[in-house]
Amino acid sequence: MPMPNTIFEEMYGALYAHYGPQNWWPGETGLEMMVGAVLTQNTNWKNVDKAIANLKRAGVLSFEALYSLSHDELAELIRPAGYYNVKAKRLKNLLRMIMEEYDGDLQQLLDDGPDSARSNLLAVNGIGEETADSILLYGAGHAIFVVDAYTHRVFSRHNLLEEECGYGEVQERFMDNLVADAALFNEYHALIVKVAKEYCKKNTSLCEQCPLFKFL
C-alpha cells in the first residue's frame, strides 16, 4: 500500500534524511513518559531531565510514591523544571484522575480507546491538547499527531497553514495528509522540534542550510 505523495510526507522524508531518528521517549516507562509530558510544558527538556533525575534519585518515580508525596515534597523535587507549584498540582490532578477512572492503573489508561482516554485526559486541570496527545502518542502508541508551537510556526511559514489555525485544524491538516502511523507521527513531531530549534526560531529568517528550504 503506497503512501499518498503529499508535501507533508516529502518534508518528513527530508527531515528524516537530514537528522535521522530522534528517539523521543525511548525505552522509558509509561509513568516516566507521562510525568515528562507535564513537566516539559513550555520548558526546555534539559530542565525536565534534571527534575526526573531528582524523582528517580529520591526513589519516588512510581505511581504509589508520587501519589503519596505531599505537594511541597513533589514541588521541591521537580523544581528545576520550572513552574514547580503549578506542575506539582497538575501531576497530582493527573494521578487522581487515573486513580478514579482507571483504578490507579496507568496501563489501563494507555490501553483505553484513544477517544475515551483523550477526553479523560482533557478533563484534568492542567492537561491541554498537546499534553494529552503526547501521552496518547508517545505513551499509548496511538496514531495521533502532536501539534506544538513549532509545528504551527514551521508550516505556516511554508504557507501550508493559515496563521490563525487552531490546534485542531493544524492536527487535522497533518492527519489528512499522512498515513495514520504512530511511528511516523512520533518521529515527525520530534523532527519538527529539531529543525525549528535550529532554523525556525522567532527571529531567524529562512536560510538555505535548512533541510526544508527547498520546500519554500
Next chain:
DNA sequence: CACCAGGCAAGTA
C-alpha cells in the same frame, strides 16, 4: 542584559 523553552488556566473587558 534580553529572550526563549516540547503549555495551560485564570483573569479581564
Next chain:
DNA sequence: TACTTGCATGGT
C-alpha cells in the same frame, strides 16, 4: 468571545 497575565528555572 478574544486578549492578557501568571507561573519559574536554566541556558544562550
